[in-house]
Amino acid sequence: MSHPVSDHEEAHGPHIVSPKIYLLVFLALLIGTTLTVVASYLELGPWNPIIALGIAVAKATLVVLFFMHIKYSSKLMKLTVVSGIFTFLALVGMSMSDYISRAWGSF
Amino acid sequence: MDSHAIALNHAEEPHHDHPAHLRHHFVSLEQQNETVSFGMWLFLLTEVMFFGGMFTAYLIYRNWYYPAFVAGSHTLSIVLGTVNTGVLITSSFTMAMGVWCAETKRQKGLIVSLVLTLILGFAFLGIKAVEYQEKFELHHVPGAHFDAMSFVHPKAEAGQPAEPGLPLDMARKTEVYFSLYFAMTGMHALHMIIGMALLSFMIVKAARGGYSHGNIAFVENFGLYxxxxxxxxxxxxxLLYLISRHQ
Structure with missing residues (x-):
C-alpha cells in the first residue's frame, strides 16, 4: 500500500526548490552585498540611505521568495507574509510621521 | 454527523496507510506541514515586530543625532562587517541546501550542510567577538566606562587623515549609537546562538537517521528561522556599518 501514497506525494507534494535556484539566489545576494558597500562610498546625498535600504529590501525579498519558499507556497502563506510586512510598515510609518511632523507650526 | 462520516471513510482503509508522523487531527501530510509552517511564520512575524521596535528607535535617533551616528558608524570595520555579511549569506545558502538534502532524502548531504552552517555560524560570532573586543578597548561600550572624547579629538589612523571632531554634546550622543549597535547586533547574535544550539541538535538527529523517514518539518522550519x-x-x-562612508 505504500506505493500509491508515494505516487500521490510525487504529484501533489510540496514544491522542492532546486540547488540551481539556491545557487543563483546566493550569487545575487553576494552581488547585492558588494553593491551596497560600493554605493555607501559614493556621494549621493539623500539617495545614499534610500539606495542602501533599496538593496537590502531586494536582498530580503530574494531570501523570502526562494530560500523561504514563499514563491512556491499557498496563498494563505503569501497573504500571511504580506500582511505582516504591511503591519510592520504601518507601525514604523506612523511612528516616523509623528516624529517628523511634531515640530511643525512651532517654528 | 460529519465526524462519524470521516471515521467511516477511514475505516475502509487500513490504518497504517499514512506515515507514522502524521498526527490524527490532520487530514493529510500536506495539511499538517502547511499548519506547522503557518505557525512558524506567525512566530517570525512576532520577531519582525520585536526587531522592528529597535529599527524604529534607530531611525528616530539617527535623524536626531545624525553626525554622532556617522562618527560612530565610521569606527566599525567595513572589512569585518562585509566579510561577516558574506559568511552569514553563505550559511543561509548551506542551510537552504540542507533543506533540499532533507527533502530529497540525502542523509550525508544533510549532515554536511548542517555542519557547514554551524561552522559558518561560529565564524560569524568569532568575527563579531573581535569587533566587540575592540569596542571595549576603545571605551565605546555604553555605560560607566564610555568615553566620547575620541569623537571630540579623533586620532589619525594609519594612512588616513583624522576625521573632523564633533562638539562635545554631539560626541556624547555616540553613546546612543553604540547602545543601539550593541542592542541590535547583540539580539541578532543571541538569535544565532539559539539557532546554533538547534543546529547541533539536528546534526545529532540527522546522524542517527532521524530525518530519513519523511518527517523533515523541523529542518524546513528551522531553515525559515x-x-x-x-x-x-x-x-x-x-544601517550600522555603511552610514555616509563617503564623508
Whole structure:
C-alpha cells in the first residue's frame, strides 16, 4: 500500500526548490552585498540611505521568495507574509510621521 | 454527523496507510506541514515586530543625532562587517541546501550542510567577538566606562587623515549609537546562538537517521528561522556599518 501514497506525494507534494535556484539566489545576494558597500562610498546625498535600504529590501525579498519558499507556497502563506510586512510598515510609518511632523507650526 | 462520516471513510482503509508522523487531527501530510509552517511564520512575524521596535528607535535617533551616528558608524570595520555579511549569506545558502538534502532524502548531504552552517555560524560570532573586543578597548561600550572624547579629538589612523571632531554634546550622543549597535547586533547574535544550539541538535538527529523517514518539518522550519536571522543582518549591515562612508 505504500506505493500509491508515494505516487500521490510525487504529484501533489510540496514544491522542492532546486540547488540551481539556491545557487543563483546566493550569487545575487553576494552581488547585492558588494553593491551596497560600493554605493555607501559614493556621494549621493539623500539617495545614499534610500539606495542602501533599496538593496537590502531586494536582498530580503530574494531570501523570502526562494530560500523561504514563499514563491512556491499557498496563498494563505503569501497573504500571511504580506500582511505582516504591511503591519510592520504601518507601525514604523506612523511612528516616523509623528516624529517628523511634531515640530511643525512651532517654528 | 460529519465526524462519524470521516471515521467511516477511514475505516475502509487500513490504518497504517499514512506515515507514522502524521498526527490524527490532520487530514493529510500536506495539511499538517502547511499548519506547522503557518505557525512558524506567525512566530517570525512576532520577531519582525520585536526587531522592528529597535529599527524604529534607530531611525528616530539617527535623524536626531545624525553626525554622532556617522562618527560612530565610521569606527566599525567595513572589512569585518562585509566579510561577516558574506559568511552569514553563505550559511543561509548551506542551510537552504540542507533543506533540499532533507527533502530529497540525502542523509550525508544533510549532515554536511548542517555542519557547514554551524561552522559558518561560529565564524560569524568569532568575527563579531573581535569587533566587540575592540569596542571595549576603545571605551565605546555604553555605560560607566564610555568615553566620547575620541569623537571630540579623533586620532589619525594609519594612512588616513583624522576625521573632523564633533562638539562635545554631539560626541556624547555616540553613546546612543553604540547602545543601539550593541542592542541590535547583540539580539541578532543571541538569535544565532539559539539557532546554533538547534543546529547541533539536528546534526545529532540527522546522524542517527532521524530525518530519513519523511518527517523533515523541523529542518524546513528551522531553515525559515535561520533565513530570518539572515534577513535581520541584511538590514543591520547597511544601517550600522555603511552610514555616509563617503564623508
Amino acid at each position: 535561520w533565513h530570518f536571522v539572515d534577513i535581520v543582518w541584511i538590514f543591520l549591515f547597511p
